[in-house]
Amino acid sequence: MGPADRGGAPFVTGLVLAAGGSRRLGRPKQLLAYGEGTLLGHTLATARACGFDQLLCAVGGSAEAVRAGVDLRGAEVVENPHFGAGCSSSVAAAVAAVDPRSEVLVLLLGDQPGVGVATVRALLDGRGDAALAVCRYDDGRGHPFAFGATAFAELAALRGDKAVWKLLDRHAGEVIEVAVPGRVPLDVDTWEDYAAVLATAGMPAPEPVS
Numbered sequence: 001m002g003p004a005d006r007g008g009a010p011f012v013t014g015l016v017l018a019a020g021g022s023r024r025l026g027r028p029k030q031l032l033a034y035g036e037g038t039l040l041g042h043t044l045a046t047a048r049a050c051g052f053d054q055l056l057c058a059v060g061g062s063a064e065a066v067r068a069g070v071d072l073r074g075a076e077v078v079e080n081p082h083f084g085a086g087c088s089s090s091v092a093a094a095v096a097a098v099d100p101r102s103e104v105l106v107l108l109l110g111d112q113p114g115v116g117v118a119t120v121r122a123l124l125d126g127r128g129d130a131a132l133a134v135c136r137y138d139d140g141r142g143h144p145f146a147f148g149a150t151a152f153a154e155l156a157a158l159r160g161d162k163a164v165w166k167l168l169d170r171h172a173g174e175v176i177e178v179a180v181p182g183r184v185p186l187d188v189d190t191w192e193d194y195a196a197v198l199a200t201a202g203m204p205a206p207e208p209v210s
Contacts (some may be wrong), residue, residue, distance in 0.1 A: 011054075011103050011104070012052050012053050012103070012104045013052060013055070014055045014106045015055065015057075015091070016040075016044055017059070017109055017110055018057055019059050019060030019083035019087070020087070021061035021083060024190050028061065030062065031065060032188070032194055032206075034197075035201075038070050038071075043108060043109070043115075044072065046113075047075070048073070049117045050117050055100070057078065058078045058091075062080070063089040068143045078093055081101055081168045086162075086163065088159060088160060088161070088164060100140045100189035100194075104148060105146070106120060107147070108145075109131050109144075112143060112188075114186060115143065119180050120144055129178050131147065131150045132147060132168060132176065133146040135195055138183055139183045140184055154167055
């Protein structure tokens with residue numbers, strides 16, 4: 001669905017961050033079973049359903065296995081060789097691939113399957129023309145985030161740990177919070193996180209770690 005099909009709505013790029021090395025988990029979390037596919041595959045399916053004008057997916061850790069084992073249809077894959085420097089390096093790498101027509105960039109975490117299409121739409125509808133917008137859940141701020149084109153240069157310059165959050169802190173007075181019901185959706189860093197994510201979705205517990 002392009003801008004003309006949406007009555008002149010802005011060109012929106014979705015970016016799924018999936019370059020983590022899964023150090024704490026001990027195996028590629030992108031490939032963990034979720035529903036009938038993989039954890040990352042579920043997030044990408046959600047992103048496709050959002051109708052973004054452009055969809056990017058940043059990969060890094062276990063990139064070859066991810067390309068082979070995840071349904072990447074409809075996504076432009078951006079490989080981040082510096083993924084060990086944190087997700088900020090993936091954002092910076094992906095900004096270079098953003099379509100010049102893009103007016104909004106939506107950040108989605110590849111290991112946060114509880115974020116649905118309705119949340120993304122609420123964020124885009126609620127941001128107005130703000131350069132920085134975040135979801136305000138019942139228990140605090142959380143992804144997805146939305147950035148206007150005026151913030152792209154700063155995103156491209158991100159470095160270090162928690163850099164996206166630090167960017168929001170630097171522009172605290174400009175950040176729009178869009179109310180979203182419920183708690184911040186769980187993401188997956190450990191096996192316990194994975195078990196909790198599955199339980200929240202009503203799925204069977206994972207097989208024990210071998």
